[in-house]
Amino acid sequence: MIKPLRKAVLPVAGLGTRFLPATKAMPKEMLPVVDKPLIQYAVDEARAAGIEQFCLVTGRGKTALIDHFDIAFELEATLAERGKRDALVLLREEAMPPGSITTVRQQVPLGLGHAIWCARAFIGDDAFAILLPDDLVLSQTPCMQQLADVYHETGGNVLAVAEVPHEQTNRYGILDIGHADGNRVEVNGLVEKPAPKDAPSNLSVIGRYILLPEVVTFLSQMERGAGNEVQLTDAMAKMIGHTPFHGLKFEGKRFDCGDKIGFLEAQIAFALARPDLAPAVRDFLKLYANS
Numbered sequence: 532m533i534k535p536l537r538k539a540v541l542p543v544a545g546l547g548t549r550f551l552p553a554t555k556a557m558p559k560e561m562l563p564v565v566d567k568p569l570i571q572y573a574v575d576e577a578r579a580a581g582i583e584q585f586c587l588v589t590g591r592g593k594t595a596l597i598d599h600f601d602i603a604f605e606l607e608a609t610l611a612e613r614g615k616r617d618a619l620v621l622l623r624e625e626a627m628p629p630g631s632i633t634t635v636r637q638q639v640p641l642g643l644g645h646a647i648w649c650a651r652a653f654i655g656d657d658a659f660a661i662l663l664p665d666d667l668v669l670s671q672t673p674c675m676q677q678l679a680d681v682y683h684e685t686g687g688n689v690l691a692v693a694e695v696p697h698e699q700t701n702r703y704g705i706l707d708i709g710h711a712d713g714n715r716v717e718v719n720g721l722v723e724k725p726a727p728k729d730a731p732s733n734l735s736v737i738g739r740y741i742l743l744p745e746v747v748t749f750l751s752q753m754e755r756g757a758g759n760e761v762q763l764t765d766a767m768a769k770m771i772g773h774t775p776f777h778g779l780k781f782e783g784k785r786f787d788c789g790d791k792i793g794f795l796e797a798q799i800a801f802a803l804a805r806p807d808l809a810p811a812v813r814d815f816l817k818l819y820a821n822s
């Protein structure tokens with residue numbers, strides 16, 4: 532029987548050094564794209580796919596992320612007093628049900644695999660989603676919903692995958708591809724950040740996963756991989772052959788918001804997708820294109 536997908540783990544312990552000084556006193560996941568912080572995009576995308584329980588894997592200096600999902604009583608009272616109805620409605624629409632967010636701390640930065648392992652008590656015996664908030668996806672159907680559709684059919688592990696230029700394979704988890712069926716590919720192997728000459732393909736894992744809980748057993752082995760870190764990719768690779776494993780070439784565009792250019796591109800793309808902002812943005816882009 533295929534278990535329902537209700538849980539998501541969001542690793543948010545990273546330091547965000549590529550965005551200093553912006554991230555000196557603020558978590559990088561609070562950086563806004565247009566008017567919404569990255570963390571909120573990830574949570575909204577997961578909720579749209581029916582996910583109800585969230586575990587944030589945090590670290591020191593990340594309290595703002597937890598406050599962001601709390602009720603800001605004084606703010607709401609002030610908005611009500613000033614008759615700012617639209618702002619109030621916005622806050623209330625995004626409010627999380629009580630008890631839906633839990634946090635654990637990754638005390639030492641030992642890698643993505645270690646961060647997920649820190650959430651093992653939350654994961655328990657359930658299939659779960661992982662969303663890396665640095666990766667933002669603009670699509671018709673939310674990316675996690677697209678993965679959930681495959682999960683509900685196969686009952687196995689599903690990764691969002693996208694082609695990358697061959698010379699960039701050393702930045703991603705890369706697939707060894709098996710049988711392809713439309714946008715869906717069987718995963719025969721996974722390698723974390725291979726040099727282009729060693730890469731089995733140029734199909735990369737982006738920050739959206741649905742995994743079976745068995746991955747925790749492999750993470751517990753705490754084997755060090757690329758960059759001397761405990762890699763999620765290595766633990767996933769050990770599950771191949773035991774449980775269904777698919778990559779989905781999702782519909783949509785992914786923006787790497789952990790990178791300055793990717794982040795700037797996301798600002799433009801998300802603003803252009805907003806009917807209230809698009810005309811003005813188009814106008815100023817024309818101005819800059821000619822300068």
Ligand code: G1P
Nearest residue numbers: 643666702703704736737738764
């Ligand atoms: C992580 C994963 C990698 C994946 C990438 C997607 O790498 O380890 O397999 O392709 O996220 O963004 P990181 O970006 O944390 O180095």
